[in-house]
Amino acid sequence: MTKRPSQAGIIATNLGSERVVVKAQIHAGGRGKGGGIKLASSPEDAEKAAREIIGMQLVTHQTGPEGKKVKKILIEEAKEIKQELYLGITIDRSQKNEQPVIMASAAGGMNIEEVAAKSPEKIIKVAANPVVSYSNFQGRKIAFALGLEKPLIGELSDILKNLYRLFIEKDASLVEVNPLVITAANRFLALDAKITFDDDALYRHPRIKGLRDPDEEDPLEVIAKETEVNYIKLDGNVGCMVNGAGLAMTTMDLIKMAGAEPANFLDVGGTASPLRIERAFRILTSDKNVRAILVNIFGGIVRCDRVAQGIIEAASNMDLKLPMVVRLQGTNAEEARRIMAESTVKFEVAEGLYEAAEKVAQMAN
């Protein structure tokens, strides 16, 4: 692996193989189609490919339209490939399963989502009930369906057994080998692997937690995580701060309905304390695209008047200049609206959900 194109040629030479593959390393799949994977037949070609790939904004169907900047590449020997398979394990959320599912396809290599959409019959699925764990018949069911030659059948089952163990023991959400190739010499070789871990289980996997690479994440989201603000950056111009994930998504939707674009998802959580509110404001105002802010809080246990005071305090502390609409509903909402209207800090106060979105959309546009 390297971050420097000048190293690519040296690595290619040291690998001792005639052909190498230069692969972008990003936290997303679909790299091949996006131009992030190139074959090179000489060290010079490898360096050329590395120069093209390192620093590129790689857009794949998994990155979203803005793509991801490539900072690292991996250079490997290119092998003669006879067949490319797809193997994956994930959780089947459907009510009749609610357990891990092992998936395999002879249409390996690129874009499994397209295969799933256009020719779902090409994907073999076998349920894996955690009560009984993996059993060899599951591997055989898949291997025969893939039309593998006899000597490879047992080997595939072993691979699946280990992938399944990895999935369960490390609390993964997704384990994928795509492609798992069969080389000209009839050996299995994993050319790529992707593992997504269950965030909620990281507490019991400190080593995996330690593998986190903040470089691959949005800088604002990294800061947000450090200050315990649940935040996802988007591209729009209206920042929003809400208590509750469902209500936060709804607020984003409302902003769009009213004719503006949401700049983010932000769940300030159940306590909506003055400290949390200030941290949230700091994140929102760090996004230079934000032209107006909508605060939408439903006070259940949380009292709206307390939230109002928190907002006023935070806004004054930060000398917040951005126009803001504050919509508070629930416990002590009327008192809260009175406090906001009387404050020296300038806010637009709204009562209804849609009214609030309309007001902030006007401010932003």
Place this chain on the structure above:
Amino acid sequence: MTGKEGSFHTREAIKFGTNIVAGMTPGKGGQEFDGIPVFNRICDAVEQEGANASGIFCPAAFAADAILEAAEAGIKLIVCMTEGVPVLDMVRVKKALCGTDCRLIGPNCPGITTPGAGKIGFMPNFIHKEGNVGVISRSGTLTYEVIFQLSALGIGQSTSIGIGGDPIVGTTFTDALELFEHDPATDLVILIGEIGGTAEEEAAQFIKEGMTKKVVSFIAGQTAPPGKRMGHAGAIISGGKGTAEEKVKTLKEAGVIVESNPANIGMAAKQSLQEQGLI
């Protein structure tokens, strides 16, 4: 019950009418809270106080264990509010409860509330009003907004169930719809969904085949980006699947009234009730 959160919510639940007979915290057995005995083990609470339902508020690392303990002790209704339970823990818990007569609601939910009877969870007391609309939701505060809208319009609720925001939950939309279909106190159901998974699509199938009562719905997350977990562990568009658009379409095809403006959900329910001559 004995922690700061637990004690506050216990008092609120009692004010709402819930018959809380015991508390349970390992190591605090023998203590009392507001005259309510605290036990070390659930089985003791069942044996000595006749507990038949339980509310779980413990941290995520202990939640699955707490659910299993309650089930083993014979509790028939377990409501788990805890957020952050690992998915594989829930996979195992559900397999363990399969085939038993134990009902689990949650995790990662605000609980279940029946105005006039009681609540298990922490939905704020003041929003509810007794009536004939059932509410099923994956959210917390969004659910409160909808209930608040209904009550403000004079429409009460029979029971509100927060099924939780996780990918695998004890009681699904389909399970809850089936319960409401057979509940004489309920005339109409509001279903509040969001991106991620296929629960709404499966519910649509059930509604088409098995429901006579009308369903009004709202789906959050039309503007959610793909591949990102939007707060709730289950709110994620994966491999292009689980979009709000798809859910809205599938529900509409099943005859569900899908309201696109969240400010009008209560009104949509009221209109449907009026059209049916139910109010």
